[in-house]
Amino acid sequence: MQDPKEILRKSKKILLVDWPHPGTPRALLRGGFIVFCYSPNGYTKPELVDEYPQDANQKNIFPPKNKDDGYLVFRPLKSAPDSIDIVNVYRPEEEHEKIINNQVLPLKAKYFWLQPPIRSSNTKSLADRHGLIFIEGVDIAEIATGLSL
Structure with missing residues (x-):
């Protein structure tokens, strides 16, 4: 497996397909990454703002x-981003193939990163078949926080 720190260092755009807690997108935004999220409702772009955003869906x-953290706000996007470097997934194994076909490949991502505790040898094989670099067992937020220190 390639070094997750090096992968994160050379990446800029990250798509989160679900996440374990709001600390994950917060850490990536604080680390200077361009973050997008995907849910069944579509794509969003999170941001950190100081004041409560009156124009956003609660x-x-x-x-x-x-007090130093800011509000984490997810703004809906009309369409998918043009491209992504890393797709970080916090979904069960049975959804991984669909995520690869519907998000990872169309967005030209190079890296498929499973967010712990999610693990899957089947998904690793699938990622390998598509020429993706597969990462698992490493929390992307922890790595991002370590890079920004």
Whole structure:
């Protein structure tokens, strides 16, 4: 497996397909990454803002964890991003093939990263068949936080 730190260092755009907690997109945004998210409702672009955003759907706003943190806001996008470097997935194995076919390949991602505790040898084989670099067992938010220190 390639070094996850090096992969993150040379990447800019990350798509999160679900995440375990709001700390994941927060850490990536603080690390200077361009972050997109995908759910069955479509694509969003998260951002950190100091003031409560009056123009956003309340379901798409996560309050600050502390006074220096800012509000985490997910803004809906009309379409998918043009391209992505990393797709980070926090979904069960039975969804991985569909994610590869519907998000990873069309967005020209090079890396398929399973967010712990998700693991899958079947998905690794699938990623290999598509020429993707596969990462698992490493929390992307922890790596991003370590890079920004």
